[in-house]
Amino acid sequence: MKTLKEIPCGKTVKVTKLTGEGPVKRRIMDMGITKGVEIFVRKVAPLGDPVEITVRGYELSLRKADAEMILVE
Amino acid sequence: MSVKIALAGNPNCGKTTLFNALTGSNQFVGNWPGVTVEKKEGKLKGHKDVIIMDLPGIYSLSPYTLEEVVARNYLIGERPDAILNIVDGTNIERNLYLSTQLMELGIPVIMAVNMMDIVEKSGDKINIQKLSQKLGCEVVEISALKGTGIQKAAEKAVAIANKKSVALPVHKFATEVESVLEQIELKLGSDISEEQKRFFAIKLLEKDDKISAQMKSVPDVTEEIAQIEKEMDDDTESIITNERYVYISSIINECYSKNKKEKLTSSDKIDKIVTNRWLALPIFAAVMFVVYYVSVTTIGSWATDWVNDGVFGDGWSFFGISVPSIPSMLESGLIAVGCADWLQGLILDGIVAGVGAVLGFVPQMLVLFVFLAFLEACGYMARVAFIMDRIFRKFGLSGKSFIPMLIGSGCGVPGIMASRTIENDRDRKMTIMTTTFIPCSAKLPIVALIAGALFNGSWWVAPSAYFVGIAAIICSGIILKKTKMFAGEPAPFVMELPAYHMPTVGNILRSMWERGWSFIKKAGTIILLSTIFVWFTTYFGWVDGQFRMLDDMELNHSILAAIGNTISWLFIPLGWGDWKSAVAAITGLVAKENVVGTFGILFGFAEVEENGAEIWGTLAGSMTAVAAYSFLVFNLLCAPCFAAMGAIKREMNNAKWFWFAIGYQTLLAYVVALCVYQIGTLITTGAFGFGTVVAFGLVALFIYLLARPYKESNTLKINLNRVAGAKNM
Numbered sequence: 001m002k003t004l005k006e007i008p009c010g011k012t013v014k015v016t017k018l019t020g021e022g023p024v025k026r027r028i029m030d031m032g033i034t035k036g037v038e039i040f041v042r043k044v045a046p047l048g049d050p051v052e053i054t055v056r057g058y059e060l061s062l063r064k065a066d067a068e069m070i071l072v073e
Numbered sequence: 074m075s076v077k078i079a080l081a082g083n084p085n086c087g088k089t090t091l092f093n094a095l096t097g098s099n100q101f102v103g104n105w106p107g108v109t110v111e112k113k114e115g116k117l118k119g120h121k122d123v124i125i126m127d128l129p130g131i132y133s134l135s136p137y138t139l140e141e142v143v144a145r146n147y148l149i150g151e152r153p154d155a156i157l158n159i160v161d162g163t164n165i166e167r168n169l170y171l172s173t174q175l176m177e178l179g180i181p182v183i184m185a186v187n188m189m190d191i192v193e194k195s196g197d198k199i200n201i202q203k204l205s206q207k208l209g210c211e212v213v214e215i216s217a218l219k220g221t222g223i224q225k226a227a228e229k230a231v232a233i234a235n236k237k238s239v240a241l242p243v244h245k246f247a248t249e250v251e252s253v254l255e256q257i258e259l260k261l262g263s264d265i266s267e268e269q270k271r272f273f274a275i276k277l278l279e280k281d282d283k284i285s286a287q288m289k290s291v292p293d294v295t296e297e298i299a300q301i302e303k304e305m306d307d308d309t310e311s312i313i314t315n316e317r318y319v320y321i322s323s324i325i326n327e328c329y330s331k332n333k334k335e336k337l338t339s340s341d342k343i344d345k346i347v348t349n350r351w352l353a354l355p356i357f358a359a360v361m362f363v364v365y366y367v368s369v370t371t372i373g374s375w376a377t378d379w380v381n382d383g384v385f386g387d388g389w390s391f392f393g394i395s396v397p398s399i400p401s402m403l404e405s406g407l408i409a410v411g412c413a414d415w416l417q418g419l420i421l422d423g424i425v426a427g428v429g430a431v432l433g434f435v436p437q438m439l440v441l442f443v444f445l446a447f448l449e450a451c452g453y454m455a456r457v458a459f460i461m462d463r464i465f466r467k468f469g470l471s472g473k474s475f476i477p478m479l480i481g482s483g484c485g486v487p488g489i490m491a492s493r494t495i496e497n498d499r500d501r502k503m504t505i506m507t508t509t510f511i512p513c514s515a516k517l518p519i520v521a522l523i524a525g526a527l528f529n530g531s532w533w534v535a536p537s538a539y540f541v542g543i544a545a546i547i548c549s550g551i552i553l554k555k556t557k558m559f560a561g562e563p564a565p566f567v568m569e570l571p572a573y574h575m576p577t578v579g580n581i582l583r584s585m586w587e588r589g590w591s592f593i594k595k596a597g598t599i600i601l602l603s604t605i606f607v608w609f610t611t612y613f614g615w616v617d618g619q620f621r622m623l624d625d626m627e628l629n630h631s632i633l634a635a636i637g638n639t640i641s642w643l644f645i646p647l648g649w650g651d652w653k654s655a656v657a658a659i660t661g662l663v664a665k666e667n668v669v670g671t672f673g674i675l676f677g678f679a680e681v682e683e684n685g686a687e688i689w690g691t692l693a694g695s696m697t698a699v700a701a702y703s704f705l706v707f708n709l710l711c712a713p714c715f716a717a718m719g720a721i722k723r724e725m726n727n728a729k730w731f732w733f734a735i736g737y738q739t740l741l742a743y744v745v746a747l748c749v750y751q752i753g754t755l756i757t758t759g760a761f762g763f764g765t766v767v768a769f770g771l772v773a774l775f776i777y778l779l780a781r782p783y784k785e786s787n788t789l790k791i792n793l794n795r796v797a798g799a800k801n802m
Contacts (some may be wrong), residue, residue: 003113011597012252018311021308021310023135023137023565023789024565024567025310025311026133026135026137026311026314027132027135027137027565027567028312028565029172029310029311029314029315030132030133030135030314030783031132031167031567031569032167032170032318033315034311034315034318035315037318038433043348043350044350045348045353045459045460045462045463046348046350046351046353046354046460046461047460047464048463049462049463050459050462050463052348052459052570056164056166056167057163057164057167058167058569058571058572059344059569059570059571059572060567060568060569060570061455061458061459061462061566061567061568061569061570062566062567062568063462063566065467066565066566066567071293
């Protein structure tokens with residue numbers, strides 16, 4: 001099982017599970033990253049973090065530390 | 074009878090544009106009581122009795138962010154007659170997520186699907202009739218930018234608000250979830266009306282820690298939660314969120330069809346360059362250079378100089394016609410009517426100078442606010458956070474903190490005001506508190522004075538001032554984020570990068586004016602009062618046992634000198650315990666460059682150069698180099714000038730936070746100056762005493778505060794009653 005953090009730019013993946021709890025998890029889910037949704041990893045910021053992804057038709061940026069909570073396939 | 078309509082929607086969905094179009098100039102802008110969240114209210118054009126309340130832009134009604142808590146407390150507590158839910162048509166899936174939550178509140182909802190012009194252009198289709206039927210509310214197509222459809226949306230909202238009806242949500246979740254919700258609804262007390270039951274049931278199921286404050290009796294639902302969590306193998310909060318998106322996906326499939334041809338939008342093309350791995354930082358530097366150059370170095374500073382030196386100084390010329398300054402006009406007027414000296418002084422040096430101090434900052438600020446409004450509205454500001462996040466988050470700051478700090482190197486006042494662009498409450502407060510550590514242009518004369526008088530004009534003094542400022546920001550960030558004051562606010566960085574678009578001139582000018590005016594109104598009072606206070610204590614005092622007004626050169630008899638004498642012992646451990654330095658530090662609060670002038674007067678010079686060259690010798694004779702550097706550090710870091718304090722007060726919007734900020738800055742300045750003096754003296758002279766021990770103790774404490782472990786909080790701590798009880802400004 002991989003986390004979103006390990007996915008290179010340009011790949012599309014599907015979310016299988018979200019780990020963790022509390023505000024960060026809720027915010028991630030509020031923004032539309034839920035089980036079964038497809039995520040396209042668009043790019044990494046110039047300094048290596050955060051990452052930019054496309055989810056549910058819009059662009060979202062999140063830190064790699066938080067991307068680790070998202071299990072994908 | 075008046076009706077209230079709440080305008081709710083995601084950030085970046087065109088809510089501000091719609092609000093401006095609906096209300097025109099009938100707006101009232103302020104803050105929600107006690108918090109830094111902006112509150113806007115206005116009257117609908119052509120309907121005097123319809124009040125539109127612009128809620129903060131939010132993604133959800135979770136209990137974790139200040140904006141969301143403020144918005145939902147208003148919706149639950151004040152119960153507007155209708156909600157106008159604005160939805161971005163180009164991003165409908167995520168926007169509907171908030172809609173499903175708004176519809177559970179029992180308040181009738183009208184949905185306005187915005188940016189329809191862009192949707193049509195891209196070839197996508199939204200079936201409005203079907204959407205309306207599925208969601209159980211009326212849906213109107215609009216384009217806030219072009220002004221199409223907004224009249225219709227407003228009329229529908231007014232009509233439904235006038236009915237004073239209630240609305241029951243139509244959407245349903247999975248059967249397991251529905252049956253649990255039903256069980257919880259049965260347990261709810263009679264204080265909760267039928268139409269609100271679903272909302273409260275869901276919040277209880279989600280284990281929402283803020284909801285019990287809104288209820289008379291809180292039923293115990295742990296059993297239901299345990300049951301469904303076991304059944305669905307997830308926590309209830311995630312179950313509900315999942316269910317919402319499952320429901321939205323089912324609607325989207327039926328009502329929304331995407332243009333098959335996937336092609337790059339112009340926004341994508343811009344982003345390819347602007348946030349490109351190699352180009353992003355140079356572009357960012359170029360944008361920042363332009364902002365700084367125009368608003369600080371050129372136009373902004375010309376405008377400020379014109380107000381300060383022309384309108385409130387020596388007069389100015391209007392196409393060759395010389396116009397006398399306001400003070401000189403007033404002065405001749407006052408002399409003509411034979412006004413008493415002290416009254417003349419009060420009016421000219423107290424009140425007019427105070428008003429000048431407030432207004433002097435405004436032109437520069439307006440120039441800066443135009444830039445900020447543009448950068449925010451076009452979408453680049455979000456990219457700034459994206460690019461700079463890596464550096465700033467380590468100190469508990471946002472990537473957007475870069476802009477306030479950059480501007481702060483010119484002037485701290487617009488710098489503090491620029492922190493408004495930071496949406497996260499904790500990052501914003503932290504930025505407000507630390508921005509003035511950067512040496513602003515008014516502090517440079519102090520640096521020049523100390524460098525010239527005691528360090529032979531050494532090259533390293535000025536850079537070291539910036540180094541001290543930056544170090545103070547970094548250390549404060551790390552220390553403060555671990556303190557009780559800040560630990561209560563979780564700050565996940567999950568940020569939307571909105572599509573680029575060209576903002577309208579009207580919106581930018583309005584945003585500029587709102588921010589500028591709020592500075593004049595909220596910060597103006599404190600600046601004016603403090604200027605008058607310092608004027609009074611400077612020009613009045615006892616000479617030979619007689620209380621009277623003083624001349625410029627009699628400062629040593631003033632009340633201020635007496636105050637300086639009384640508190641100067643405080644600065645003995647810092648190495649500059651004589652009253653003159655203390656007085657100079659106090660006058661520095663009016664404007665930092667006054668420190669130099671005050672020293673000049675106290676050393677017997679009526680007028681000195683900006684860098685105080687005349688008094689270098691005298692100053693060098695009155696303190697050691699280490700003491701002088703300690704004096705410099707203290708003045709760089711301590712409470713900023715009154716204008717900046719006014720800006721801090723305006724932006725914190727909370728007395729406790731204001732005093733915490735000022736207190737922290739002064740304490741830090743004191744501690745650092747003390748350590749500089751004591752340890753510096755130990756190194757230069759080898760003198761070891763009690764003060765040295767204290768200094769080492771403070772350094773140890775400082776290191777402990779920097780290094781101590783820390784855990785991010787999971788709840789938002791906020792005084793709910795204050796926010797809930799918020800009616801009007």
